Amino acid sequence: MLKPAFLSLAVAACLIVPSTAQTVTTPVRSAPITKGVTTGDLSLQVDQARQQTADMLVQVNQLQGQISTLNGRVEALEFELSRARETNDDLLSDNETLIRDMAQMRRSVATIQTMLGITPEPVAEDVPEQGSSSGPAALSVPASASALPEGSLGTLSASQLPGEAGPLFAEAKARLIAQDNAGAEEAFQAFITKFGKDPQVGEAHFWLGEALFRQEAYADSGAAYTTLIRSYPDDERAPDALVRLARTLRILGENEKACTALNTLPKRYPKATKIVRDIAAVERTQAGCGS
Numbered sequence: 001m002l003k004p005a006f007l008s009l010a011v012a013a014c015l016i017v018p019s020t021a022q023t024v025t026t027p028v029r030s031a032p033i034t035k036g037v038t039t040g041d042l043s044l045q046v047d048q049a050r051q052q053t054a055d056m057l058v059q060v061n062q063l064q065g066q067i068s069t070l071n072g073r074v075e076a077l078e079f080e081l082s083r084a085r086e087t088n089d090d091l092l093s094d095n096e097t098l099i100r101d102m103a104q105m106r107r108s109v110a111t112i113q114t115m116l117g118i119t120p121e122p123v124a125e126d127v128p129e130q131g132s133s134s135g136p137a138a139l140s141v142p143a144s145a146s147a148l149p150e151g152s153l154g155t156l157s158a159s160q161l162p163g164e165a166g167p168l169f170a171e172a173k174a175r176l177i178a179q180d181n182a183g184a185e186e187a188f189q190a191f192i193t194k195f196g197k198d199p200q201v202g203e204a205h206f207w208l209g210e211a212l213f214r215q216e217a218y219a220d221s222g223a224a225y226t227t228l229i230r231s232y233p234d235d236e237r238a239p240d241a242l243v244r245l246a247r248t249l250r251i252l253g254e255n256e257k258a259c260t261a262l263n264t265l266p267k268r269y270p271k272a273t274k275i276v277r278d279i280a281a282v283e284r285t286q287a288g289c290g291s
Helices: 002-021 039-115 165-177 181-194 201-214 218-231 238-251 255-263 274-287
Strands: none
Touching (some): 039 165, 039 274, 165 201, 201 218, 201 238, 218 238
C-alpha cells in the first residue's frame, strides 16, 4: 500500500518542479542620475542676461537719438517742400500774368503801327489759359541779361538774413538741415528777436535748442527748451522739448532734476506720442530714475 503512495508523490513532484523552474525573477533597473544646475551657474546666467539688457538699452538710446534727429530733418524738409511748392505756384501765376500783359501790349503796339501806316509785326497768340498746369511758357531773355556772370543775381552772403518772418524762418531751417548749426542758431535767434509774436516762435525756440545742443552748449540748449515749455505749453513740440531738457540736464550731471522733469511728462502731456514716451523711458534708465 505504501508503494502506490510513493509513486503518486513522485509523479506530483515531477509536475510541480518544471512550473517552479519557469519562474524567473526580473532585475529592477534604477533611474539614471542627472546632474542638476548649480546656484553658481544660475547666478552667472543672470549676470550675463543683465549685461545683455544693459547693452541693448545703450543701443536703443543711440537709435532713439538718431530717430529723433532724422524726424527733425524730415520735418524741416517737409516744410521746405511746402514752401517751394507755394513759391512755384506763385511764380507760375506771375508768369502767366506777365505773358498776358505782354500779349496785350503787343496788340496795342500793332494797332498804333497800323494807324501810323506801319506794317505791324505778327503777334503770337500763345497766351496760356488761367490756371493752366502745362508749365511756364518760354520767355526771350535779353542778351545783356544772359551775359551776367553766374550767381550774380539773388546771391546773399552768409551773414545776410531775410527781413520777413517766413523767409527768415525758412533760412534758419535750411541752415539746420545743412548742419550749419552756428548759422541756424543765428537765424533762429534773429527770428525770435524780430518776430516774437509770430505763431512759429515756439517752434523757433525748439529748433534753437537743437542747434545749441549740437554745438554742445547744453546749458543754453536747456534754456531754450525751458522757454518753449513755459511760454508755449500748448505747442505740439512741448512734450519732446521736455524730454530733451531732461537729456541736457543728465549730460550736465543734474540727474535728479532730469528725473523730476521726466516724472512730469505723463501728467503734463498725457497725449505725448509713443516715440516721445519711448525716448523718455530710455532717458529714465540713463539718468537712474526710480520706478
